[in-house]
Amino acid sequence: MTTLPKILVAPTGARRGKSAHPALPITIDEIVETCRACAAAGAGGVHAHIRADDGSHSLDLERYRTLVERLEQEFPGWFVQVTSEAAGRYDAADQRTLIRALKPKAVTAAIRELVPDAEAEPEARALYHWASDNGVAIQHICFDRKDMDRLIGFIEDGTIPGRSHQVQLVLGSYDGSKVSRPEDIEPFIQPMLALKETQAFDWMLCAFGREETDCLLRTLELGGKARIGFENSLWNRDGRVARDNAERVSELVSLAQASGIDI
Structure with missing residues (x-):
């Protein structure tokens, strides 16, 4: 399984549009240009969404194939991850269909979307095992401790195979009803730490707002x-709206290096 980069840019997301920020990339050409600037700023890869002609969130197979091909051609060796996010437009069957047809090297899938209930567990188990057998790295998204507990349960009962897992933690909420706070991170990761003797977790976090x-x-x-970028936040640390995604990456890289963190 490919290791996650230290910094992954999420430049587009499923919700915001040009009205939120004119530099938010929507088209494939815009996403590629944004990735070029973010790679130069220090991002090790991209978490990519695609949009329909009207700007709405899409899981269109051919658009994804085109985007992935462009990114892999223009940035050889860069980490390219796609999303299977439902965003209220798709269901678990749509997500499974996309992942199997696209067969990406890396994809995110939210526990609560891909396995919304017990009835969905057999299909999810089949997908998780198919992905493991076919070199598709699924990064499991957990929005809260309940999602994390379900993830751990699926690992322990074999629904999710293997002993090495990629995890995406979401701290806070898109609508601001749940604030992102650094002090909430350690309690969030405790279930993974409790299994460190038997399971390996390559975990990443995204947060919202200032x-x-x-x-x-x-x-x-x-x-x-x-994971940083306009999908989650438009603001720099000082509260100013960032010029673009690359500025968000550059700020994080600079602050991390100033703190002695190896990027």
């Missing part, structure tokens, strides 16, 4: 990886 930077710095201090 608290994003401090949360990501704390994540790096704790040995985690950082």
Whole structure:
């Protein structure tokens, strides 16, 4: 399984559009150009979303194939991860179909979306095992401790195979109802630490709003990886709106290096 980069840029997301920030990339050409700037700023890869012609979130197979091919051609060796996010438009069956058809090297899948209930567990188990057998690295998204507990349960009962797992922790919420706070990170990761003798976790965190930077710095201090970008936050540490995704990456890299963190 490919190791997650220390810093992964999430430049687009499924929700924000140009009205939120004119530098938020929507088209494939814009995403590629944004990736070029973010790679120069220090990002080790991209968490990529695609959009339909009207700008809405999409899981269109051909658009994803085109984007992945462009990124792999223009940035050889760079980490390219796609999303299977439902975002209220798709269901677990749509997500499974995309992952099997696209067969990406890396993809995110939220526990609560891919396995919404007990009835979905057999299909999810089949997908997790298929992915393991076919070199598809699934990064499991956990939005809260309940998601984390379910993830641990799926690992322990064999629904999710193997002893090495990629995890994406989401600290806070898109709508701001749950604030991102650095002090909430350690309790969030405790279930993974409890299994460190038998399981390996390559974990990453994203956060929201003006608290994003401090949360990501704390994540790096704790040995985690950082996902940064306009999907989650438009703001620099001082509260100013960032010029673009590359500025967010550059700020985090500079602050991490100033703190003695190896990027």
